[in-house]
Amino acid sequence: MKDYAEELLQHERSTIQVKPDDTVIITPHLQQLPNEILAHIIHYVPEPEHPYGPDRRIACEQLDLCECTLVNKQxxxxxxxxxxxxxxxxxxxxxxxxxxxxLATTKEPPMGHYVRTLDLDNITCNDTELLRLMTHIPHLETLSLGNGNDDHLPPITSTSLQHLPHHCSHLTSLTLRRIHLSEATICAIGQHCHQLMELVFSITTGLQDDFLSALSNCPLKRIRICQTDERILTEKLVTDMTRFQDLTELNLSIFEPSGLIMKIANKKNNTEGVPCWPRLKVLKLRCCDDIDDATFICFIKTHPHLQLLRLVGANLTNASLDAMAVSLRGLRKIWFTRVHGITAGGVRRWIQNCQGLAFVMFRHCHQIVKRDILETCKDEPRGCLILKEQDIFKIRHDQETGNVHG
Structure with a gap:
């Protein structure tokens, strides 16, 4: 029996023991995988499968990694x-x-040097702790920091935040929520964070319309500003924004007219002959009542790489849809809300001519009736339209076969 087992396992590094009762015990010795292969395997462990996105780890994934550390030394x-x-x-x-x-007591190796991503709020952190923490995490790249809605908790303030850029100068992404931003904090970010590519301000206060000028040394690619208490969208702010030539995403969810974005961009293109943001792929504007066909069409002609577009309240007609089919060949997703000048026929024609589309949503657009665009669809309230990839394919197929409704 022992000879038979040895023959079966001749290519394995295992120990075989036969007990007096003829019981065979096989103890395998796992061959050590190369570190490069094992690293690829372990990197799959914290891969998130939840709606927070690929850069947000949750507790159960952290626990899985803890279990991995207990396997063996490798x-x-x-x-x-x-x-x-x-x-x-x-x-x-x-x-x-x-x-x-x-972190303060561990010297070799310094664990804080491994930290790249942190999500903190004033439930888990205060100014004193943030000041202590930042000295131990010099290679931090992504930070999300905010105050909650509980007024009984002391808020995180610029008292600590203004010192963060000095200690964590490798930041590439910074998200600040419900924090009052002092001028000293903004200047410190611009002075030290020369790798900052993403900046997100959500429900912040203290912002002035010149804050972007202090960040001119940051290679910003993504700017998101949501619900500030001040009116900041001035010609000064937009002009400063045009300095960031590598911008790929601009998201302004603020309660003030956003047409100035396109108007200044168009003006710059007319006077200088170059688009403001030649790499712009994502544009989301909340208050677009001052954007008409002429302004919009002029803008998209000089920003042909747009892939995702979200506008609320724009005064657009079918002419803008036709222009998008020509100028925005790579457009993938679109959200239009309260755009009352477009019609079902215009939308159908646009979908048939815009070959890259994968998702379409119109909400509260008075002239839109979904059955006039896709006859086989389920009933939806007038003015609402949600089309996914299979719906868009069906509309195009109907056009090719001549089975066009309406």
Whole structure:
């Protein structure tokens, strides 16, 4: 029996033992995988399968990585830095304190040097803790920091935040929520964060219309500003915005007219002969009542790489849809809300001519009736239209076969 087992396992590194009762015990010795292959395997462990997106880890994924560190020394050496790459903090306000104490006492290797991504709020963090923490995480790249709605908790303020850029100068993405931003904080970001590509301000205060001029040394590619308390969309702000030639995403969810964005961009193109943002792919504007066909068509002609477009309240007609079919060949997704000048016939013609479309949503657009665009669709309220890829394919197929409704 032992000879038979040895023959079966001749290519394996295993120990074979035969007990007096003829029981055979085979103890396998796993061959060590190359570190490069094992690293690829372990990197799949924290891959998120939830709606927060690919850069947001959750607690159960953190626990899976912890389990990997317990397998053997090789797994530990590869999984441990990955575990620290994005620490996940729960609602326990003492957890961050314990983490900072550990970072402060661990010298070799310094675990804080592995940290690349953090999501903090004033439930888990205060100014004092943030000041202590930032000195231990010099290679931090992505930070989301904000205050919650609980007025009983002390807020995170610029008292600590203004020192962050000095200690974490490798930041590439910064999200600030419900934080009052002092001029010193903005200047510190511009002075030290020369790798900052993404900036997100959500429900912040203290912003002035010249804050972008202080960030001129940052290679910004994505700017998102949501619901500020001040009116900041001035000619000064938009002019400063045009300096960021590598901008790929502009998202302004603010309650003030956004037409100035396109008007200044068009003016610059007319006077200088170059588009403001030649790499712009995503444009989301909330208050577009001052954007008409002429302004919109002029803008998209000079920004042909747009892939995602969201406009609310724009005064557009079918002429703009026809222009999009010609100028925006790579357009993939579109959201139009309260755009009352477009008709079902114009939308159908546009879909048939815009070959890259994968998703279409119109909401509260008075002249839109979904059955006039796709006869086999389910009933939806007048003015609402949601089309996914299969719906868009059906509309194009009907056109090719001559089975066009309406």
């Amino acid at each position: 797994f530990y050496a590869i999984a441990y830095p990955l575990l620290w790459r994005e620490p996940v903090l729960d609602r326990d306000p003492t957890q961050l304190q314990r983490m900072i104490d550990y």
